[in-house]
Amino acid sequence: MKAEDRYKQMAGEKAASFVQEGMIVGLGSGSTMYWMVRKLGEMVQKGLTIAGIPTSLQTEKWAKEFGVPLTSFAQNPDIDLAIDGADEIDPEFRLIKGGGGSLVREKVVAAAAKQFIIAADESKVVSVLGHFPLPVEIVPFGFEATALQLGKLGCDPQVRTKGNEKFVTDNGNFILDCSFSRIEDPVSLHHKIKMLTGVVETGLFLNMADVVIIGDQRGAQRMNMRRGQR
Numbered sequence: 001m002k003a004e005d006r007y008k009q010m011a012g013e014k015a016a017s018f019v020q021e022g023m024i025v026g027l028g029s030g031s032t033m034y035w036m037v038r039k040l041g042e043m044v045q046k047g048l049t050i051a052g053i054p055t056s057l058q059t060e061k062w063a064k065e066f067g068v069p070l071t072s073f074a075q076n077p078d079i080d081l082a083i084d085g086a087d088e089i090d091p092e093f094r095l096i097k098g099g100g101g102s103l104v105r106e107k108v109v110a111a112a113a114k115q116f117i118i119a120a121d122e123s124k125v126v127s128v129l130g131h132f133p134l135p136v137e138i139v140p141f142g143f144e145a146t147a148l149q150l151g152k153l154g155c156d157p158q159v160r161t162k163g164n165e166k167f168v169t170d171n172g173n174f175i176l177d178c179s180f181s182r183i184e185d186p187v188s189l190h191h192k193i194k195m196l197t198g199v200v201e202t203g204l205f206l207n208m209a210d211v212v213i214i215g216d217q218r219g220a221q222r223m224n225m226r227r228g229q230r
């Protein structure tokens, strides 16, 4: 196994240890979450009673495969704990997410959760957000016009593709990947993008993460948030 995958496994499994008896758990998406969901499956086999709300169809499949019971917002609109991965994490725990294309469901679940934990390998920690192209989910109708408006904010939006086709999210939408290089003011950028007609959601997760667990060569440890920022 590559070092990066081992770090993801360590971080994902450590995040699973935060889950307690009786919790409703938001199950994030991406390869780090594979390990988290797998670990939860083992914990359930040993007697833990929980129910998960998956943030993607892929995560739902993993949960079923590993025997993690699922529930829905209709039955449980309050989530005790959401766990997810990230594409970039800055010192104030601001995130870029959506590399896997599940950002809308991930954000809905995280916003409904009392606590939000991020698990990632060390490569995701950055001093300034923006090197990873910011995913923005948009409705397909008139996406060319939405892309034009987004470009005026200082990026060159690229429609995400899968093979020869446009990538379609679990919500039936498209994703524009927007390279800004350095996002100096994530709050302002998020609001500007959200104001554009046709935009569903941005991959900027601001003031949401409570705990960040990073896997590296020393194991999996909690990252300290830079003080005085929230």
Ligand SMILES: O=C(CO)[C@H](O)[C@H](O)COP(=O)(O)O
Pocket (backbone or CB within 6 Å): 008, 028, 029, 030, 031, 032, 033, 084, 085, 086, 087, 096, 097, 098, 099, 100, 101, 102, 103, 106
């Ligand atoms: O935001 C996400 C999916 O939309 C993922 O959490 C993010 O892309 C990290 O993925 P991985 O754990 O595979 O590195």
